[in-house]
Amino acid sequence: MEFTDEQLLNGLAKGDNRCVKYMYDTTFQLVVQFIKGNRGTLEDAEDIFQEALIVLYRKQNSQPIQLESKLRTYLIAVCKYIWYNRVRSRQYMDTIENKVDYGDEPEIIEGVEQSDRFTLYKKYFNELSDKCREILDLHFQDKSMAEITDLLGFTSIGYARKRKFQCKEKLIQAIKADVHYQKLKSRSVKIKN
């Protein structure tokens, strides 16, 4: 089955298996070649490829990607950027400039950093109590406070609202206290400026 790049991006944004398989069939081997040629293993390539598809998924769902070339080239460039960052953090290549060599470079950097932020949010969300996770899960699915009160058996809407605020506040404070978040936040401001 053939897909246009637009169909692939829209499919990926929904987690469509056919689009994932198509991207895997057409691009994964090139990514393996690149990673293996740059001090990585097959497992690194699998990890990076997955992370890159998640970057595309998150980016497309936040703001549709404007491609300057083929989607496959874009995906390889994302993999490359993530790999350089990882290698750099392992201190193998700390003197080398992290160049993507692709026209959409700022967009790629922004996409990867947004995805890093999402991963960080999830980490702190998973550290909340079961009850807090339940409340926020329903809240993020746009359930009304009346529905949340009913579903979770709270005594009143007012109490449910208070609990939701406490849980969200706890999550937000934990995220803001993370040094990595502060770095990601300040870098994204620089990119926009």
Place this chain on the structure above:
Amino acid sequence: MYASEEIYEKIELYINGQLPQEEQTAFEQEINTSQELADEVRLFKELKNAIFEPGAEQIKSELKSLYAQNKIEGQPVNTSKNTGGKQIFLKTKQFYYVAASLLLIAINAVLVLNNNNNSYTDADAFVAYYTPYEYLAHERTEDSNVNPLHHAIKNYEKGAYKEAIATLEGEQNKERNSLIYYYKGLSYLAMGESSQAIDEFNKCIQFDSTLFTEPAMWYMALAYIKEHNREKASSILTKLAQSEGRYSQKADELNQALD
């Protein structure tokens, strides 16, 4: 600073477009003037998308099964000893395996021939194979502040390509050295000016076999790919592949990917 129930409520209403028009506009203006509030609003928006993302789990699970499948298919066939009636069964089974494999190869060949979308474009190949040159330790034994050539290398490594070229051009008038043309070529290539990069690499390989001959050929091939000149790129890659040097394996792989 923004941790109060009211402000949380207001940000949520704003994100959902549920504030009255006047308040929505006023809040927007406030966001435009306060970076802190803008960060807070972005955090709220992103949190919503990050926590509820069912598609991401689907992508991970599909990839997990594709990776596992790839590993199973890559494993060698088990060749255990067989006897008696079992052997006849296995021979029949082997026949089917062979037949099925031949059929798969035939289908693959047809797919490859009919599916131009699966061949690598020049941009794919360039992005996958281009990495900035990594210096060799002995190239930088001297103090970079004293030796201008080492200063230029340092600038190249920092991504300050224009500065590197300026220094190298100054040195070019004083001495003939393959390193000068090599790093000029690298800097032009990194800036996307592949035609000028080719000129410099060509000058570099005019010198009798030096430390930079093979790397210059490799990067010149990449520059030709960027110029969409596969013929030239392929001819250089073939030479490199036959050289049995540092770049021969990569050159062979890239040449095959371009076919």
